[in-house]
Amino acid sequence: MNIISKKEALILGQLASSAGSELYGLEMVKASNDALKLGTVYVTLNRLEEKGFVTSRREDNSERTVPRRLYQITGAGRRSYLAWSAAMMAFDQEMKGLTV
């Protein structure tokens, strides 16, 4: 079973909420409020791709100096993210129950 880290979950959450559209790393970094860094976001995305949670392709835009890489969430990625967020919610409730 693949374990998702917090950063991976953050990326999967952004991709899941993008309504099927493709995102690139810089977009995710800007939307994360400094939770993600430009130097490490692609390392995390590469790991997610190796796990089969995201797919990527090179941008077909000749106007750019260097083509960017676009990412899209897969079905497995969406399911894993939903499972992770459900588990986190249950954990938070459990923790609240312990403290009260």
Add this chain to the structure above:
Amino acid sequence: MNAKEPGKVFGEAGRPLVDAPAKHGTAFSITLTGPNEIQSSGLGRRSEIRYYRLGEDLDRHLAEFLQKASVGHSPIDRQGPYPVPHPKIERVPGFGLVEFLGHFSRQNFRERVLEATHADLIAQYEESLALGNEKRARIQKRMIVVWLLIATFKGALLGLLSKLSLKSVSSPE
């Protein structure tokens, strides 16, 4: 010979009418070779020797080489800049480092991490340049190297950790 007559060249046969020195990469000379013919020889941009009929051809040819040149009794301005195009070919910042780091990493890592990070960093840098924020662009240009090194370091570290964890999982204990 009428010196004021347009489209005509006057001078001694075999003597250069225009003899521009090798400045800004181009040297050339225009010599009267016949009663109605000139010879143009150039180095640099034009290396071939061409013959022109006098008249409009000559004017066009001169305009090509010297912006302010005129032939005849009018003075030739040799101080003016020669219109020699020198297209400046610039390499994208960080391109050399991506190539260098790519030699030591797997193709998968180079394509999905190094090139993708580089593309976003360049996009950010170009965005700042387009907005006219040169100070920010200069900082981002320097940061390209830093981010690329961080990405490589983190990639290598994670690769090593995943190998170690795989070994511990597959061990008989």
